[in-house]
Amino acid sequence: MRYRWEIKTTDTWYSGTDASVFLSLAGLDASMREVQISDPDAINDWERGDVNHGSIETQDLGELQTGTLRHDQSGPAAGWSVDWVKITNEEDGREWTATVGTFDSGGRFPLLRFSRTNDGQFEEIKKQRAQRATYAADKEAAEKIAAKRQAQEQAQQRAASAADADLDSDLAKQQRELDRELKKAEAEAKLAEQRAKLDQMRGGGPTPSGGSGSSTMTFRTYELFGVLNGGKVPLSQVVLCDANTGRCSVVPGGRVMVAEAPSEGFGLAGVPGRWSAIYSGRSPTEFGLDADKGVLASDGSRGWVVTAAFLSQVFGAGWRAAVYS
Numbered sequence: 001m002r003y004r005w006e007i008k009t010t011d012t013w014y015s016g017t018d019a020s021v022f023l024s025l026a027g028l029d030a031s032m033r034e035v036q037i038s039d040p041d042a043i044n045d046w047e048r049g050d051v052n053h054g055s056i057e058t059q060d061l062g063e064l065q066t067g068t069l070r071h072d073q074s075g076p077a078a079g080w081s082v083d084w085v086k087i088t089n090e091e092d093g094r095e096w097t098a099t100v101g102t103f104d105s106g107g108r109f110p111l112l113r114f115s116r117t118n119d120g121q122f123e124e125i126k127k128q129r130a131q132r133a134t135y136a137a138d139k140e141a142a143e144k145i146a147a148k149r150q151a152q153e154q155a156q157q158r159a160a161s162a163a164d165a166d167l168d169s170d171l172a173k174q175q176r177e178l179d180r181e182l183k184k185a186e187a188e189a190k191l192a193e194q195r196a197k198l199d200q201m202r203g204g205g206p207t208p209s210g211g212s213g214s215s216t217m218t219f220r221t222y223e224l225f226g227v228l229n230g231g232k233v234p235l236s237q238v239v240l241c242d243a244n245t246g247r248c249s250v251v252p253g254g255r256v257m258v259a260e261a262p263s264e265g266f267g268l269a270g271v272p273g274r275w276s277a278i279y280s281g282r283s284p285t286e287f288g289l290d291a292d293k294g295v296l297a298s299d300g301s302r303g304w305v306v307t308a309a310f311l312s313q314v315f316g317a318g319w320r321a322a323v324y325s
Helices: 122-203 308-315 319-324
Strands: 002-009 021-027 031-037 051-057 064-071 081-089 095-103 115-118 220-228 231-233 239-241 248-250 254-259 293-298 303-305
Touching (some): 031 051, 064 081, 122 308
Antiparallel strands (some): 002 081
16 A cells, blocks of 8 residues: 655744654554655755655555654754644545644654544545445355356256166167067077977878868867956957067956867867868968967957967967966
């Protein structure tokens, strides 16, 4: 902080001095240790009636209160009489004045007691500083809120990305499992078809009872039907298949039953049963079934073949034991 000092020597005989002059200041916020002062613009300062001036660099003293003024009594005619001492804060224009009005005593003057004689721009600067401080505080608070919001958004984005990754991983896992199950079902159906062809080659092909041909192999038709809510229903009401994936599953609360006699199910089962009436001239081996065993189901009005692939999804790999036993 820069302070301007002014000292008025009284306009009386022998009031000036040739000695070295020293000044100290004390305010509410800080104190300045004693320094030697001189007028940079004067050839011979501290003369009768002169107002000498200069500047001091020190810390911010706050509201000026007191000070000391002295000289070292050097040189001829060392005695000095001072009217007043004035200090001005060059930043905000505040001015303080201490009245002296006497000669020194042994080179020292009474304690300088300052009172403010000009407010300068202090109040306006104080107001501007308060506004700047408020603006800075508001800006800092806004930046903290923005940073917090950004951190929350980034955390949400990371969580969403992690959730998407988990979902993708789960879907990929389900797809792999479905691919394995479909591959297994296709392999089982192919094996069943090959086994049926082998049986046909060994036995000359199936010939349902009452049909033509020399084989004595007994042909049997099995029927799949459903039970739902305690009542008998067509198979299509208890087993649903996804048109996109081909995957079939039993509805909750439903059961798949196997009929071997016409009195069970919807009258398709029996020896030889209704196979020849619905699929005349066609072998069950075309559908992955055994040559002498046809498997049908009803939608309530007509019958249709149940393939080995379908049976694998409903009963698993051991579907033959579940259906033919």
